[in-house]
Amino acid sequence: xxxxxxxxxxxxxxxxxxxxxxxxxxxxxxxxxxxxxxxxxxxxxxxxxxxxxxxxxxxxxxxxxxxxxxxxxxxxxxxxxxxxxxxxxxxxxxxxxxxxxxxxxxxxxxxxxxxxxxxxxxxxxxxxxxxxxxxxxxxxxxxxxxxxxxxxxxxxxxxxxxxxxxxxxxxxxxxxxxxxxxxxxxxxxxxxxxxxxxxxxxxxxxxxxxxxxxxxxxxxxxxxxxxxxxxxxxxxxxxxxxxxxxxxxxxxxxxxxxxxxxxxxxxxxxxxxxxxxxxxxxxxxxxxxxxxxxxxxxxxxxxxxxxxxxxxxxxxxxxxxxxxxxxxxxxxxxxxxxxxxxxxxxxxxxxxxxxxxxxxxxxxxxxxxxxxxxxxxxxxxxxxxxxxxxxxxxxxxxxxxxxxxxxxxxxxxxxxxxxxxxxxxxxxxxxxxxxxxxxxxxxxxxxxxxxxxxxxxxxxxxxxxxxxxxxxxxxxxxxxxxxxxxxxxxxxxxxxxxxxxxxxxxxxxxxxxxxxxxxxxxxxxxxxxxxxxxxxxxxxxxxxxxxxxxxxxxxxxxxxxxxxxxxxxxxxxxxxxxxxxxxxxxxxxxxxxxxxxxxxxxxxxxxxxxxxxxxxxxxxxxxxxxxxxxxxxxxxxxxxxxxxxxxxxxxxxxxxxxxxxxxxxxxxxxxxxxxxxxxxxxxxxxxxxxxxxxxxxxxxxxxxxxxxxxxxxxxxxxxxxxxxxxxxxxxxxxxxxxxxxxxxxxxxxxxxxxxxxxxxxxxxxxxxxxxxxxxxxxxxxxxxxxxxxxxxxxxxxxxxxxxxxxxxxxxxxxx
Numbered sequence: 001x002x003x004x005x006x007x008x009x010x011x012x013x014x015x016x017x018x019x020x021x022x023x024x025x026x027x028x029x030x031x032x033x034x035x036x037x038x039x040x041x042x043x044x045x046x047x048x049x050x051x052x053x054x055x056x057x058x059x060x061x062x063x064x065x066x067x068x069x070x071x072x073x074x075x076x077x078x079x080x081x082x083x084x085x086x087x088x089x090x091x092x093x094x095x096x097x098x099x100x101x102x103x104x105x106x107x108x109x110x111x112x113x114x115x116x117x118x119x120x121x122x123x124x125x126x127x128x129x130x131x132x133x134x135x136x137x138x139x140x141x142x143x144x145x146x147x148x149x150x151x152x153x154x155x156x157x158x159x160x161x162x163x164x165x166x167x168x169x170x171x172x173x174x175x176x177x178x179x180x181x182x183x184x185x186x187x188x189x190x191x192x193x194x195x196x197x198x199x200x201x202x203x204x205x206x207x208x209x210x211x212x213x214x215x216x217x218x219x220x221x222x223x224x225x226x227x228x229x230x231x232x233x234x235x236x237x238x239x240x241x242x243x244x245x246x247x248x249x250x251x252x253x254x255x256x257x258x259x260x261x262x263x264x265x266x267x268x269x270x271x272x273x274x275x276x277x278x279x280x281x282x283x284x285x286x287x288x289x290x291x292x293x294x295x296x297x298x299x300x301x302x303x304x305x306x307x308x309x310x311x312x313x314x315x316x317x318x319x320x321x322x323x324x325x326x327x328x329x330x331x332x333x334x335x336x337x338x339x340x341x342x343x344x345x346x347x348x349x350x351x352x353x354x355x356x357x358x359x360x361x362x363x364x365x366x367x368x369x370x371x372x373x374x375x376x377x378x379x380x381x382x383x384x385x386x387x388x389x390x391x392x393x394x395x396x397x398x399x400x401x402x403x404x405x406x407x408x409x410x411x412x413x414x415x416x417x418x419x420x421x422x423x424x425x426x427x428x429x430x431x432x433x434x435x436x437x438x439x440x441x442x443x444x445x446x447x448x449x450x451x452x453x454x455x456x457x458x459x460x461x462x463x464x465x466x467x468x469x470x471x472x473x474x475x476x477x478x479x480x481x482x483x484x485x486x487x488x489x490x491x492x493x494x495x496x497x498x499x500x501x502x503x504x505x506x507x508x509x510x511x512x513x514x515x516x517x518x519x520x521x522x523x524x525x526x527x528x529x530x531x532x533x534x535x536x537x538x539x540x541x542x543x544x545x546x547x548x549x550x551x552x553x554x555x556x557x558x559x560x561x562x563x564x565x566x567x568x569x570x571x572x573x574x575x576x577x578x579x580x581x582x583x584x585x586x587x588x589x590x591x592x593x594x595x596x597x598x599x600x601x602x603x604x605x606x607x608x609x610x611x612x613x614x615x616x617x618x619x620x621x622x623x624x625x626x627x628x629x630x631x632x633x634x635x636x637x638x639x640x641x642x643x644x645x646x647x648x649x650x651x652x653x654x655x656x657x658x659x660x661x662x663x664x665x666x667x668x669x670x671x672x673x674x675x676x677x678x679x680x681x682x683x684x685x686x687x688x689x690x691x692x693x694x695x696x697x698x699x700x701x702x703x704x705x706x707x708x709x710x711x712x713x714x715x716x717x718x719x720x721x722x723x724x725x726x727x728x729x730x731x732x733x734x735x736x737x738x739x740x741x742x743x744x745x746x747x748x749x750x751x752x753x754x755x756x757x758x759x760x761x762x763x764x765x766x767x768x769x770x771x772x773x774x775x776x777x778x779x780x781x782x783x784x785x786x787x788x789x790x791x792x793x794x795x796x797x798x799x800x801x802x803x804x805x806x807x808x809x810x811x812x813x814x815x
Contacts (some may be wrong), residue, residue: 027070032080037062040080041097048073054097058086105181111152111404111453112187113357114145114165121284122149123191124259126167130177132160139507139542141456147259147282148399150357150407152453158183168600168650170194184404186357228559228572229276235283235349235363236409237395238273240417240441243570244323244343244369255294255305256319256347258284265590265609266549269498269514269533270449270463275555275586275613283363285351286317298766298810300325301343310350319347340372358400365393371569375793377783381427383793389419389571405453413445419571421479428785428792435789437480439473439487439573459502461514467494469557473573481564481790482619485575485629492522492576494556500533510537520556525579529554543596548589555584562619567681568779568795580630586613603648610641618669636669638680656692684709699755707747747771750805764812769805 028047032040037059041052050073066079085100114123128151129142145151158181165173170191232239242251263278271278291308303321310316323343351361368390375383393415401407418440425433449463469492475485500514512535519528531552538546556577566572577583592607619632642663649655666677693703750769782794
């Protein structure tokens with residue numbers, strides 16, 4: 001009906017005006033400015049007397065601006081409808097207007113790899129935002145790079161945009177880009193480092209990776225969870241026990257590291273197996289332009305790093321370090337006792353850059369620690385202890401982007417952890433003169449991971465991991481003070497598959513939904529679990545984030561640090577789950593907010609959390625001395641909840657961080673404390689951690705670290721009869737022959753660093769002042785005469801004063 005009506009009006013108009021016959025050769029001049037299209041067409045009809053046929057919907061609401069000088073009909077009509085999405089053709093002496101048929105533009109993918117312009121290393125967690133095209137002040141799409149520097153934005157409408165790239169420590173990029181239809185290429189984007197005065201001695205800094213000084217020989221505490229419950233990963237390889245005794249040396253040489261991720265809660269599905277936090281360390285690939293490196297000499301340790309090209313498209317990085325804190329600072333606690341400590345570490349990585357954005361890397365790690373002491377007792381009794389522990393690992397990994405929307409990596413991994421303990425006794429009458437304990441665990445693992453950027457709303461991650469564990473060893477009752485333990489012959493297999501969907505509900509809300517399923521199979525039994533994971537991120541604006549998470553984790557391999565020497569020194573061992581040793585499970589929930597100010601220079605974060613643990617393991621003293629590990633096992637539950645407040649000054653001449661945390665932790669076992677809850681052995685109620693760094697100029701940097709956790713009260717009651725600990729039923733936690741929990745301690749460190757140049761070689765000279773923790777052995781040993789081997793020694797914690805401060809001098813030369 002509308003077509004007939006339009007035709008009728010056009011013909012009726014021609015008849016009423018009495019126009020002469022068509023004269024398409026006649027010329028006219030006109031000047032239209034913001035004229036209604038329908039009015040312009042009516043003018044052409046009046047001038048040229050050519051009927052026009054069109055649909056009302058094709059011309060409604062359209063405006064036209066056109067100029068024409070002495071134009072014939074064809075030229076005039078073409079100019080009038082130009083830009084209106086219309087075509088015309090002559091049919092039976094009439095001009096028929098039709099809507100232009102347009103093919104939908106093929107969406108594009110904007111993907112790339114972001115690297116450091118100087119080193120070529122991947123830039124992790126860089127923010128990418130496409131601005132425009134309608135309003136350049138608004139963010140059209142955004143994302144962040146993954147742990148390998150890759151990003152992908154799918155289903156982008158072709159057009160002109162402004163790309164905004166930024167990362168703390170790099171210069172922000174704002175560049176115009178023109179995205180073509182169907183574009184699916186992977187861009188190589190370089191970010192230029194920005195000269196920032198970053199703190200050298202805070203755990204947030206890259207150079208001080210995984211400092212172990214937050215706990216005497218116990219590494220990093222994460223939300224009330226001891227370090228042995230955390231998972232340590234180097235290039236995706238599980239390192240079972242990388243901690244150094246004392247805490248004065250970082251776990252890995254920070255100069256060899258590219259990135260460190262600390263995940264206290266909200267564990268993604270591609271991590272699993274530990275009920276604590278995650279610490280994931282990535283090494284640098286090494287410079288591919290020329291051979292370079294650095295060497296450091298100090299009173300506590302020395303190190304050497306070399307990197308450079310190896311062959312065509314191939315680079316290497318090798319780092320070695322030797323620690324000797326007992327050389328300048330003998331660990332005296334009196335003239336009759338000396339302790340010796342040494343540590344060595346080698347890191348190596350060879351990277352081959354394949355075609356496109358793919359690369360193949362081979363990573364190796366070797367670390368070894370030793371501790372020795374001598375104790376003299378009454379009546380001529382003597383004890384010499386020699387403890388050694390270490391890790392070795394090799395990882396072959398293939399990383400790359402198969403397309404602009406698919407990223408992957410695969411790994412073949414071997415890792416090994418072992419320790420041995422030798423106790424030499426004299427003056428105890430009958431009994432062995434030398435008592436040995438040893439342990440080893442080896443893993444062979446295959447892992448495959450993929451990330452598929454499906455569209456603008458969904459990014460899917462998935463993968464699988466197969467691990468073959470093998471353990472061997474025998475723990476003496478003298479070492480454990482519970483019972484002899486045999487771990488020979490355990491070879492369980494662990495298969496895990498995981499899936500996660502990152503679902504962008506709206507531009508400012510991102511949800512993560514996933515799960516990890518694990519099957520643990522051995523001759524001693526088969527177990528399985530499915531652990532759901534959930535996360536939610538809300539970003540109302542560029543500087544404000546609300547986040548929450550809920551994650552379940554099942555632990556099948558358990559660390560033993562419950563009694564004996566394992567309470568005090570990092571020589572822990574691991575035992576597997578079985579039909580008689582259930583797996584432990586945890587559920588962690590968190591809710592937080594963080595706010596960035598002044599172009600991300602300042603950050604304030606507040607986070608609350610709650611964690612509950614089921615089938616928590618504890619062990620009790622057995623009077624028969626013939627019990628197995630499972631015989632002494634008690635199952636219980638634990639929970640911890642609390643909050644953290646963090647304030648960071650991230651850039652500038654003055655930088656620093658202040659963190660305060662408060663938590664409440666409790667454990668409960670039916671066979672302990674009458675079934676009532678009690679505070680666990682290493683509970684911490686309050687913690688204050690502060691770091692500051694000030695650089696008045698490019699040559700000098702001043703820094704300080706202060707750590708003050710609340711003290712833990714040593715139990716008021718101890719057994720009156722040491723030969724029968726169960727005669728006292730008032731114990732508030734599992735029996736500890738050493739008489740108490742570790743109390744709180746304070747750490748203070750001051751540092752002065754001076755930068756200079758000698759023969760064009762950059763040199764850094766540093767002076768650190770440390771209090772006694774990590775330098776002096778805080779454990780007092782006591783020997784006793786007893787027919788029970790387990791009761792012949794006792795060690796207690798002797799708190800060290802905050803002062804005096806001991807000096808450490810080091811010199812670092814880069815070449």
